[in-house]
Amino acid sequence: MKTYFRLLSFAKPINKFAIPYVLFTLLSVVFNTLNLALLAPMLTTIFGGTAKHEALVKPDNWLDIFALFNYYAKMASNTYGAFQSLLFVCICIAISVLLGNFFRYLSDRTMESLRIHTLLNLRKSVFNNVMNLHLGYFSNERKGDIISKIASDVQVVQFSVTGTLQVIFKEPVTLIAYLVLLFIISYKLTLASMLVIPLAGLIIARIVKKLKHQAAASHQSYGVMISYLDEALHGIRIIKAFNAVNFITDRFNGENVRYSKIINSMAKRQQLASPVSETLGVMMVACIVLYGGSLVLSNQGGLDAASFIAYIALFSQVMRPAKAISTSFSNIHSGIAAGERVLQLIDEKPAITNAPGATDIKDFQTSLQFENVSFAYGEKNILRNISLTIPKGKSVALVGPSGGGKSTLMDLIPRFIQPQSGSLIIDGKNIQSYTMESLRSLMGIVNQESILFNDTIFNNIAFGKPGTSKEDVEAAARIANAHDFIINTENGYETNIGDKGSKLSGGQRQRICIARAVLNNPPIMLLDEATSALDTESEKMVQDALNNLMKNRTSLVIAHRLSTIQNADMIIVLDNGQIVEQGTHQELLSHGGLYKKLIDMQTFSSL
Structure with missing residues (x-):
């Protein structure tokens, strides 16, 4: 009863x-x-x-x-x-x-x-x-x-x-x-x-x-x-x-x-x-x-x-x-x-909630820091004592073997998951002191999988932002190199893209996702293997869109391809949940460590 x-x-x-x-x-x-x-x-x-x-x-x-x-x-x-x-x-x-x-x-x-x-x-x-x-x-x-x-x-x-x-x-x-x-x-x-x-x-x-x-x-x-x-x-x-x-x-x-x-x-x-x-x-x-x-x-x-x-x-x-x-x-x-x-x-209670008295963060001013961060799924350790500083306006690439902890490290930033120990600091304050909603509003996220909805192109770009003007959506699409193919579709921006964007190609879907991230105009960009599933032509179009997206923004990028990471301000090499190398592309090549080995393997496989 x-x-x-x-x-x-x-x-x-x-x-x-x-x-x-x-x-x-x-x-x-x-x-x-x-x-x-x-x-x-x-x-x-x-x-x-x-x-x-x-x-x-x-x-x-x-x-x-x-x-x-x-x-x-x-x-x-x-x-x-x-x-x-x-x-x-x-x-x-x-x-x-x-x-x-x-x-x-x-x-x-x-x-x-x-x-x-x-x-x-x-x-x-x-x-x-x-x-x-x-x-x-x-x-x-x-x-x-x-x-x-x-x-x-x-x-x-x-x-x-x-x-x-x-x-x-x-x-x-x-x-x-x-x-x-x-x-x-x-x-x-x-x-x-x-x-x-x-x-x-x-x-x-x-x-x-x-x-x-x-x-x-x-x-x-x-x-x-x-x-x-x-x-x-x-x-x-x-x-x-x-x-x-x-x-x-x-x-x-x-x-x-x-x-x-x-x-x-x-x-x-x-x-x-x-x-x-x-x-x-x-x-x-x-x-x-x-x-x-x-x-x-x-x-x-x-x-x-x-x-x-x-x-x-x-x-x-x-x-x-x-x-x-x-x-x-x-x-x-x-x-x-x-x-x-x-x-x-x-x-069912969410494992991650806003702390009592959490405040909204209005802007990103100085840096994002990881201080001795560790994370585990059950008894399996994924990250071990990660310490890292990402200054505002810099692009940072995460590379390393599969299972090294790259995506896990990125998921900690918008608080999709919570570290077992250590802390993440934004502008000198622990991110847990901010509300998750305001924290995520500072970030644009583009994943390897293009997550789209059975709706029009316009509504997919303006997702979660009712009342967005046509001009703003078009401006975001131009930055994402998507405007030209959009206007050539059956109904332009009002074209329905089908279930999960099935009416579009992989490159087109990814550029719609990038336009969605651009519209938010976030100071921080999180890009997780955004070009890995694309052919060469689509990759170039998407990579150009990503370069436009990352201008004047703090970016954290997960990628394997040399074209994506060689221009990064800093490259972090993760292996077995630990940072084993960090530096610029040229610095890491000269060290002759894991990074050079990964680059050589990629160069060999592309021949």
Whole structure:
């Protein structure tokens, strides 16, 4: 129940919906119950054979609804005749049905507003928290499972939890109203029927006992299946190139079969609950007909034929709310299981947060320093006691063998990751004293992989900056050597580039990314293998764009190619997480160390 009430907290302010819902539901129950209460006087009017001008005595107990209705029906019959009395009762029933359905509609609309409001808040909370998580979280989790939690699981929570909320109030109130009327008609019959209800509840409870465990397994299996789908769509070129279509389809279909079996098993239990409750209900009605009929035939218990028929009609309606309650108990398990997965994602805390009292950094003034910085993934050391100073306006290249720690060192600067020891200093202050948002606003980042969105070229360049002018976007594109190819596309800057920029070449995608970085006009540039995946012609275009980008900026560049690094103001050689050499291109060549070895290997491989 703790999970249920926590999920319900996302419906706040719940009073906005709860008060009108309770009011409309109560009115709906009153008028719908009144329809059945009017059945007895209608039958009495038709079949009672009331004598004309029969002496009538008004009941003293106003709670005896049937006696009151019978009194007014007989009074109308004595005054206006049996047909006019029947017309009066039928009009009352029609008005009662109209009002009951009108208030039921208002009740359902209020609950739907509550459901949508809850879904909005829940999905917003989970997505906002995911966006604030550190990058390391996404390396350890299946992307498809995260998508499943945000899309599918939240939807399950919406319908099962808020739907159960509706049942928890409406159906018990309806059930109580029917039981009150049943007690008024015949307490003996009602007490006898109540003996079967605990038995029915026990049987249904045993049927739905394993549903929560199965629901949790189904949500997990669905998440795995979505992961397989995401990987298949993302890697479709490689799948076809390696003739792995059968392997991928077999893997997906295997999980699909497992998911279907779980869902089928759950459906068996859920669908069994309704027939069982209905069968028990019919058996109860049969017993009541037998017992109640004997009371009528023997003129015992103060029960006449019309009241007995009304009793049977009322009792048949009791099974509807009882059935809805039993169904909701079977559905709530799926909602709770899905809710626990969603709450797990909401409760996930980012490993890197702003320090208390962190301030915004407005500009980059002097230098960026690494002071004895070390970093490790688990027990694997990646960086060891790195000390380095990057003066403002200088370009620094990071080179070294793969796995030496270059990308890790760069990721420390925007605080994508956090050092285990040591500190990074900007303008004399630890970067942890600044807010991450203001720190990252000083930086332009271009990665080896061109991260673009299924949108127009304009929106990709102006990403995250609504209201950017066309002139500013064009100016950034010119610096990135992208303007000429952009205007030759189908719709110019308004051309949609497809999923992940699939309509553009590798060089074009990279230049769009550079234009995006230029638009921010950052004082610090972080370039991670920005040209390594390009052909020679595209590399030259992109390299020219990068040279334009790095003018008058502090730049940290990871690259292997000589053309990218030889003009750097300082080259840092990393090996096994340590700085083994540093200096200019010519200085490092003259030392004859690891740098010269790497350059010679590159020169040899290019021959």
